[in-house]
Amino acid sequence: MAGTIQQSGLDDAQNKTLLEETFYVLKKKNSVFRVKLTNSGLHLIKENENQVKTQIIPVKDIIGCRCLRSKKERNSCACQSLSHGSSLKVVDEKSGDHDDADMSAYLYIYAYILRSNQNKRDRTTITLRFRSFDRYDENYKEAQRWRMVLKKLIRGDEVSMVNISDYNIVPVKEDRRLLVLLSPKSGSGKGRMLFQKKIVPILQEAEIPFDLHITQYANFAREFVRNCQLYQWTGIIVVGGDGLLFEVINGIFERWDWAEAIKHITFGIIPGGTGNGLARSIAHCSGEPYNPPALPAAIAATRNFNEMMDLVRIETTSQILFSFLSVGWGILSDIDIESEGLRALGEPRYVLWSLARIIGLKSYSGKVYYLPADATITPFEKKYEPLRSKSKVDLPSEVLLETTDTRQRLDSWYSAASRRSAYFSTTGSSYQSTNESAGEEPRMYGPASQLPCITAALPSNWKCLAGRFIMVHASYQTHIGTDLFVAPQSKLNDGLIWLLVIHASASRSQVVQFLLRLSSGSHINSNGWDDIIKIFPVRAFRIEPEVNEAPGYMTVDGEVVEYGPIQAEIFPGLIKVMVP
């Protein structure tokens, strides 16, 4: 009962009229609209003699609004009355190009209305013309009041009636600023055009400031993020494929202030690569139409919402990485990497290469250890990790001791290229070998592993599959590519890795069926193949490929890593991602 009363109270607050005004339709003199703004949206109410029609544009479909003024017409003189020609031309008040004869203030409202039955969003602009007063500044004040209330609602703030009259004086401050990293090489190389033509207009409608940097070479984004003055931005958006975001995330974990950085920054991805698994997964998890593919991400960039997302810490014998998508061994990784030469084709390259790989079907021998989802990670004992268990530190020939001016507690600290550990005193002094001069070699920080190191034995609550495999693919997103719906049950922040295993006993036709069903997610109901093709949730895993046979490819988020032992553990909700 109390719940019902509370709910109805909430509904009342949602539907309470914050602002209301009557407007005339520009070209139809007798057509009148009552326009109401409530916490739930913009209500356009058309009243005829005997009927009332209401259309509500939900706040979540509105991305921004701007106050504009009508534009001075060429060859017009000041005494001419406002022309209501077919196209209304408006300009920013500060442009100096406005028409002094028109005292109206125009509020442009930009909405992308969800048509769920058509699986798309349509862009709509609603123009409200404020002209009740004889003076422009009075009309502008009124339009500005609507703008400020609407902006607050778009940001997700609850607006009450109490302070509504303040809104024309107290502007809503935009505290967001985005760093956009665009790769001109991703996908079929159209990222720059996609950004300028489709994304910039949306960011402008939402009045979100951004700084654009075009990557100049592979790893540019990683270096940029590692070394930049990060805190001038509130979010990073990559325009490219999963590989570009992989660079950015690993660049973040190469910063000593990674813990603060991941609290401060929200990540977004505008799909412009051949592999767009994360963009597709975010759209899927948010129930957004992926049509056109870049729209959900662009809308997400304008909104003030984010969700926590799991990351997986990957350890190989030579490096530590942070991954958001998948670890692959076998047919899917082989297809991904071997089809590189067909990059210009876009995503169809995968279909073509799949056919080739089915004909020459390969399997790989090895062991797959995993910690089931219902088991708890037993923090490893010192004896498991020889690297960290040394009671005596082997000092290099020369040691530089320095006090850091900002005291940082570092959980783990590795060179990305070597397994050398570094030692930090708890009081904030750093002990660093001068052989690795600062700034020359990146080091991977990030949360400390709870697993034994990759060369050590695993605890007894781990399970093991041994034999030959056509594929072992671990995913922590629903999609690892636009049409690769590998883990339908996955969530952005469920703390689970989904292990998809195909044993070598699978026939060619079963593998073909599996690949065909991947786009719909129906591969997991493989009708009696459960002992051959299976998917199950785990918290951590280790793959040890047989060393005495020809290597294939191992990938992390679609990027090749060295072929050999690899282990992974999930860190639930480690970073924030933009969601529409």
Ligand SMILES: Nc1ncnc2c1ncn2[C@@H]1O[C@H](COP(=O)(O)OP(=O)(O)OP(=O)(O)O)[C@@H](O)[C@H]1O
């Ligand atoms: N300016 C550049 N020149 C060359 N390489 C670049 C440049 N910018 C980024 N890269 C690299 O190109 C690769 C493109 O990856 P991305 O995921 O963005 O696109 P993609 O088309 O999906 O590629 P892939 O299929 O390799 O994943 C990344 O590995 C990145 O390091």
